[in-house]
Amino acid sequence: DVKVTQSSRYLVKRTGEKVFLECVQDMDHENMFWYRQDPGLGLRLIYFSYDVKMKEKGDIPEGYSVSREKKERFSLILESASTNQTSMYLCASSDGVWNSPLHFGNGTRLTVT
Amino acid sequence: DAKTTQPPSMDCAEGRAANLPCNHSTISGNEYVYWYRQIHSQGPQYIIHGLKNNETNEMASLIITEDRKSSTLILPHATLRDTAVYYCIVRVALGGKLIFGQGTELSVKP
Numbered sequence: 757d758v759k760v761t762q763s764s765r766y767l768v769k770r771t772g773e774k775v776f777l778e779c780v781q782d783m784d785h786e787n788m789f790w791y792r793q794d795p796g797l798g799l800r801l802i803y804f805s806y807d808v809k810m811k812e813k814g815d816i817p818e819g820y821s822v823s824r825e826k827k828e829r830f831s832l833i834l835e836s837a838s839t840n841q842t843s844m845y846l847c848a849s850s851d852g853v854w855n856s857p858l859h860f861g862n863g864t865r866l867t868v869t
Numbered sequence: 870d871a872k873t874t875q876p877p878s879m880d881c882a883e884g885r886a887a888n889l890p891c892n893h894s895t896i897s898g899n900e901y902v903y904w905y906r907q908i909h910s911q912g913p914q915y916i917i918h919g920l921k922n923n924e925t926n927e928m929a930s931l932i933i934t935e936d937r938k939s940s941t942l943i944l945p946h947a948t949l950r951d952t953a954v955y956y957c958i959v960r961v962a963l964g965g966k967l968i969f970g971q972g973t974e975l976s977v978k979p
Contacts, residue, residue, distance in 0.1 A: 801967075858913075858915065859915060860913045861912050
């Protein structure tokens with residue numbers, strides 16, 4: 757089974773802090789994604805990556821950046837956390853065939869105070 | 870981007886088939902239909918996907934109408950553990966993005 761592991765289940769940070777959310781997948785997948793999920797807004801795509809060192813903006817990239825230095829790892833960075841970034845963050849991966857399903861981790865619930 | 874429409878909630882009796890409908894009238898010819906579900910406090914779980922033929926796996930069946938404007942996910946014998954939010958998604962052909970809608974909250978009752 758595909759395993760997508762997010763480093764923290766719950767995280768509490770202060771406004772202005774730099775925050776790193778880490779995601780690792782064990783299936784040698786080419787594609788990795790970061791979503792956030794908020795009540796009433798559903799899942800929204802922040803960034804995705806098709807290969808090492810490659811990244812593409814999703815629908816809501818403002819306030820975020822990403823890093824993919826190794827194929828199995830995709831990091832989401834909040835350069836200066838704000839309260840409106842309090843959310844559930846979900847990482848996903850899929851193989852290189854464009855219609856392959858995404859497999860999600862269990863999420864990181866981030867609270868910014 | 871093709872959009873989907875699902876009922877916000879449905880109930881199903883335990884042991885009965887759960888039939889979850891989805892409309893996707895603006896779907897393009899090369900766009901697949903995906904179904905995911907999300908149990909509270911967990912990440913979305915992939916269930917099944919298809920293009921135009923009906924599909925079946927160990928979890929569910931997917932029935933897509935001939936004009937591809939709608940589909941139905943069938944859980945043949947629903948259990949209490951199938952209580953979740955079910956998302957019907959049409960995948961954007963370029964970029965591989967999944968665009969999630971609001972989903973259907975399925976409650977399986979004893």
